[in-house]
Amino acid sequence: xxxxxxxxxxxxxxxxxxxxxxxxxxxxxxxxxxxxxxxxxxxxxxxxxxxxxxxxxxxxxxxxxxxxxxxxxxxxxxxxxxxxxxxxxxxxxxxxxxxxxxxxxxxxxxxxxxxxxxxxxxxxxxxxxxxxxxxxxxxxxxxxxxxxxxxxxxxxxxxxxxxxxxxxxxxxxxxxxxxxxxxxxxxxxxxxxxxxxxxxxxxxxxxxxxxxxxxxxxxxxxxxxx
Amino acid sequence: xxxxxxxxxxxxxxxxxxxxxxxxxxxxxxxxxxxxxxxxxxxxxxxxxxxxxxxxxxxxxxxxxxxxxxxxxxxxxxxxxxxxxxxxxxxxxxxxxxxxxxxxxxxxxxxxxxxxxxxxxxxxxxxxxxxxxxxxxxxxxxxxxxxxxxxxxxxxxxxxxxxxxxxxxxxxxxxxxxxxxxxxxxxxxxxxxxxxxxxxxxxxxxxxxxxxxxxxxxxxxxxxxx
Numbered sequence: 001x002x003x004x005x006x007x008x009x010x011x012x013x014x015x016x017x018x019x020x021x022x023x024x025x026x027x028x029x030x031x032x033x034x035x036x037x038x039x040x041x042x043x044x045x046x047x048x049x050x051x052x053x054x055x056x057x058x059x060x061x062x063x064x065x066x067x068x069x070x071x072x073x074x075x076x077x078x079x080x081x082x083x084x085x086x087x088x089x090x091x092x093x094x095x096x097x098x099x100x101x102x103x104x105x106x107x108x109x110x111x112x113x114x115x116x117x118x119x120x121x122x123x124x125x126x127x128x129x130x131x132x133x134x135x136x137x138x139x140x141x142x143x144x145x146x147x148x149x150x151x152x153x154x155x156x157x158x159x160x161x162x163x164x165x166x167x168x169x170x171x172x173x174x175x176x177x178x179x180x181x182x183x184x185x186x187x188x189x190x191x192x193x194x195x196x197x198x199x200x201x202x203x204x205x206x207x208x209x210x211x212x213x214x215x216x217x218x219x220x221x222x223x224x225x226x
Numbered sequence: 227x228x229x230x231x232x233x234x235x236x237x238x239x240x241x242x243x244x245x246x247x248x249x250x251x252x253x254x255x256x257x258x259x260x261x262x263x264x265x266x267x268x269x270x271x272x273x274x275x276x277x278x279x280x281x282x283x284x285x286x287x288x289x290x291x292x293x294x295x296x297x298x299x300x301x302x303x304x305x306x307x308x309x310x311x312x313x314x315x316x317x318x319x320x321x322x323x324x325x326x327x328x329x330x331x332x333x334x335x336x337x338x339x340x341x342x343x344x345x346x347x348x349x350x351x352x353x354x355x356x357x358x359x360x361x362x363x364x365x366x367x368x369x370x371x372x373x374x375x376x377x378x379x380x381x382x383x384x385x386x387x388x389x390x391x392x393x394x395x396x397x398x399x400x401x402x403x404x405x406x407x408x409x410x411x412x413x414x415x416x417x418x419x420x421x422x423x424x425x426x427x428x429x430x431x432x433x434x435x436x437x438x439x440x441x442x443x444x445x446x447x448x449x450x451x452x
Contacts, residue, residue: 008351024272028265031282032258036321038289039254040298040312046250052285053250056257059278063264071345071352071393072266086266086348088355095262096322096346119297120322122312123365125234126297129314130380131364138357139349154356158384167297 013077025085025093032095037118089139100136100172102143109148110175111140117167128165133190133199141174141186145205148176150184152205165190165198174203182207239303251311251319258321263344315365326362326398328369335374336401337366343393354391359416359425367400367412371431374402376410378431391416391424400429408433 013021035056042049072086072093085093090100098121102113115136123129138157145152174188183206190199239247261282268275298312298319311319316326324347328339341362349355364383371378400414409432416425 020272024275025265028275028279028282031279031286032262032265035282035286035289036258036262038286038293039251039258039321040317040319041293041296042289043292043294044289046246048288049250049254052288053254053257055281055285056254056261059281060257060261060264062274062278063261063268063270066269067264067267068269070267071348073348073351086345088347088349088358091266091348093266094346094348095265119312120320121314122297122299122317122320123314124379125299129361129364130368130383131361132314134360134364134383134385135355135357138355138360142356153350153390154385154387156384156386157356157360158382159360159380160382161380164379 009073009075011075011077013079015079018077018079018081022092029093029095033118036095037120040119087139089136098136100139102140104143104147106147108175109144110173111143111147112171112173113140114169114171117170119167122167124164126167128167128170130161133161133165134159136172137174137188137190137199137201140172141188141201141203142205144174144176144186144188145184148184150176150179150205150207152184152207155183155204155206157203158201160200161198162200163196163198165192169193182212235299235301237301237303239305241305244303244305244307248318255319255321259344262321263346266345313365315362324362326365328366330369330373332373334401335370336399337369337373338397338399339366340395340397343396345393348393350390352393354393354396356387359387359391360385362398363400363414363416363425363427366398367414367427367429368431370400370402370412370414371410374410376402376405376431376433378410378433381409381430381432383429384427386426387424388426389422389424391418395419408438
């Protein structure tokens, strides 16, 4: 078997430990998102900004006293939870992630999410960055392919920008449109707070050979984020 | 004239004040990026995480005592600098932005950038999130269109994922391939640290009617980020 380019680590962790971890780290990351937005919008004097900067550096030093060596990766607990905490869209421990909570519907072969994009996701004034629309749709599309029983890697993604998306409440949905062997076509949209479609997209997902071999060997589906 | 959906505010600011502001806020945002990565990778005990969380909330309160009402927007100084500080890809005051420094070549009609994607931009384990590749390319593509004298809004963007992109050093380039009236076709790529193309993309940029009218009225090009 060819070596898989990705590996999912496994850790021994009870459901209770998992819930505790979610509360503790989820709290820190949520606080960091708030601080990030405050740092963008604040108009306090330079002296206060310098003071806060020094405190932020101190806190970073504190957390850096013990760290995993590189990226977080995707870690599966022995009780079956998937910790994709570093994921740039859904990561519980990633202040860059909005984050999205994505609901997969396995009967329908779809995935959807309602979320808020703060001023940290701005492109044109007051509008969602076109690339942020692509970022969230890529994740929702990948989860739709997985929900439809055809997990895979993004092969191509085409985005049609119908109109600018206002910052704030948004929603996204994607579904498996059709399958052709190892290829799965997913379609979907991004809507603004008014419920108007602002971006339409189509994606082609391909299950790479190493993953097909891995699945055949283990008889299992690849892990899903939560 | 139809009302433009976006507005660029102007502030009275000297070059020196602008440089000071960049140093002060650039420093805070850089510290926040460091803290964000530490929060993802740390293995310190839960008590320390709770302590840091409380300190982060305190600092957010301090910065929130005086804030602009909503999003940052794009602000042009009287000395001609463009402050797109909230931009999700290049924003100086946005901890979500990696950030990219994009160099525009007006002779060639291109834009390029060399940058680092930290573990905060992860998708598959150890790899850049496919949506993050789209996020950075969308910005580089928009700037290439502008550098080529055809600023516009993203109409469509098609991404072809050739292979996974390792986290770390990356580069991106985009150039105007051809023009057809108000439409501009931009092509480009994302490369990994080895210099291999991992994502190819093509974008169609359209100058909307309100912008054409605004340009005709002012005789000026729209502002470019710095």
